[in-house]
Amino acid sequence: MFKVGILGAGSMGMTHATGWAQTPAHFVGVHALDAERAAAMVAQHGGHTYDSLDALLADVDLIDICTPTHLHHEMVLQAAAAGKHIICEKPLALNAAQGAEMIDACRRAGITLLVAHVVRFFPEYAGAQAIVSRGDIGDVAVIRLTRCSYQPRLAADNWFLDPAKSGGMMLDLMIHDFDYARWIAGEVESVYARSVRGRQPNAPEDYGIAILRHTSGAISNVEGGWAYPPPMFRTALEIAGSAGLIEHPAGSSMPLSLHLKATAGGDVDAVGIPGSPLDESPYTTEIKHFYEVIAHGVTPRVSAEDGLAALRIALAARQSAQTGRAVRIEEV
Amino acid sequence: MRIGILSFAHLHAEAYLGALQTMSDVEVIGLADENVERGRHFAGQFGVRQFADYNALLSERPDAVIITSENARHLPLVRMAADAGAAILCEKPLATTLDDARAIVEVCHAAGVSLMTAFPMRFSTPAVEIKKLIDGGGLGHIYGCNATNQGSLPEFHQSEHLPFLKRDWFTDPLLAGGGAVADHVVHLADLLRWYLASEISEVYAVTNQILHKGKVQVETGGLIMLSFANGTFASIDCSWSKPAYYPTWGGLALELVAEKGLATMDAYRQVMTVYSDRVGRPQYAYWGSDANAGMLRDFIAAVNDKRAPAVSGEDGLRAVEVVLAAYESARTGQPVSLG
Structure with missing residues (x-):
């Protein structure tokens, strides 16, 4: 057992x-x-x-x-x-x-x-990666990723908002797409980023954009934020390649649209989590895969080294947003 | 109002001429084009007079001209038109070098002729709604902007495949001043300067040549980050990343994340999707208002009223500065300060 x-x-x-x-x-x-x-x-x-x-x-x-x-x-x-x-x-x-x-x-x-890194288990993200790795859109040239929500609102000890505990929005939220960009286009060489808190650490909320240069020559635009009005959460993905294009704009594949009077102004989750109706939650897919990795030696879809590499991109982005300079990955 | 068109090198000349012909207070005196065959084609298509050369057209003393030559060939035509006392609407980007852009502004100023840079996005009805929202304080301080002005490779634009209609100068580094960056950064740079009423203080850019590799000698992918004096930052994707079979030529869209929330604008969203056996792939049929017509109406009204047009030559010069700074940043790997 x-x-x-x-x-x-x-x-x-x-x-x-x-x-x-x-x-x-x-x-x-x-x-x-x-x-x-x-x-x-x-x-x-x-x-x-x-x-x-x-x-x-x-x-x-x-x-x-x-x-x-x-x-x-x-x-x-x-x-x-x-x-x-x-x-x-x-x-x-x-x-x-x-x-x-x-x-x-x-x-x-x-x-x-x-x-x-659960994003690798979301079907649209995993699906796009499979399309790219099959060669259907050729060599990856330009990646665009968006992940924006409202500020986490934990009732007590809102550690997300304390950079000493969470590392800030770039480490907590944008890291999902830093990992994904690297999964799609390989190692990142340098990062330039701007964010609200990069220059104003005490700003009431945070929003940022990072531009990544991959070793392959590909470039990525990664947008993240905790500045939307609740309960809004938008993710978007676009991958342009030498032989094709994958587009998945925010909200474009929502199968349901509910406008119910009773829910207007209703409860908002403490932390926004994206979701679409599926047979299996991507979080469950992730846990089942991790179980197979550890119990049966299956090759992991995302390794600890991948987690460290994503962290370094996030650290470079945060440093760039603070200093105003492009940061090479080996500097962090 | 008597207007002539100088050069059909830029495909926007067709859109401008088409829009002018719907305006009752405008007389199109004709066109001149150094590519005589191309000039004859469009003179025939639009039913306007073709002049033997630019001097012949200008000797008719038009009130105004539209200059739609290659990006690097604006200045000589601006000089000729300014000497002839004609008001000038010049295609964007104003020039491919700072010297040329400054000279264009100075020549018009010295001659006392009106100069407008062709930034039609300021007249796009969805874009104008955002301007009103911002000016009314509806967004508060704007933190940042995530914007796209992507397109297909310019050689895909032509609808007819006549050899003399091939606008391959768009991918000629000297005539166009570059590739995707020169082609597509200026619209958003100008629109954001207008929205924010703030100047661009710093430019960072990365570019690559993975899309259409081997077909062209210029950059085909680009991401640019603009920093404004008021603290707002904006990223622009100017890539030629739309495939030839995409339902439309490309688009211009932006998201503004602000103190008071999120606003998104897609200038070319007013479309229906058409599936026709005759084309064999989905196509967008645009039904929104014509931003080019709005721009031309302002240009004409400014000449009539002897006032400055809504977009100036200086606005065009500022956008050229951004393009050149973007190329410098792409070379050095670090942001470049402006001003």
């Missing part, structure tokens, strides 16, 4: 618990600061709540770390020391040195570390 525990009971912890329920793994329980949410998770998915990470680690083969970013480094090292496989939410860490140290510790401990 393959035993799994979750660390953290925020929106990602809850979402992953739903995913684990769809795998053969046995969910043993959760350790989280918020006892009420932890209790809600085990009420829905079984297992029990644990008082400490050590206690949870003692009971599992794999730990799924869904805590705020600033905790990833210490928790991964602790889990690696305990010899447990690890799934870590993105971003892997707050800086490249920590990320490299985490990867190194897991390698030395002989355990697998995976980073939850």
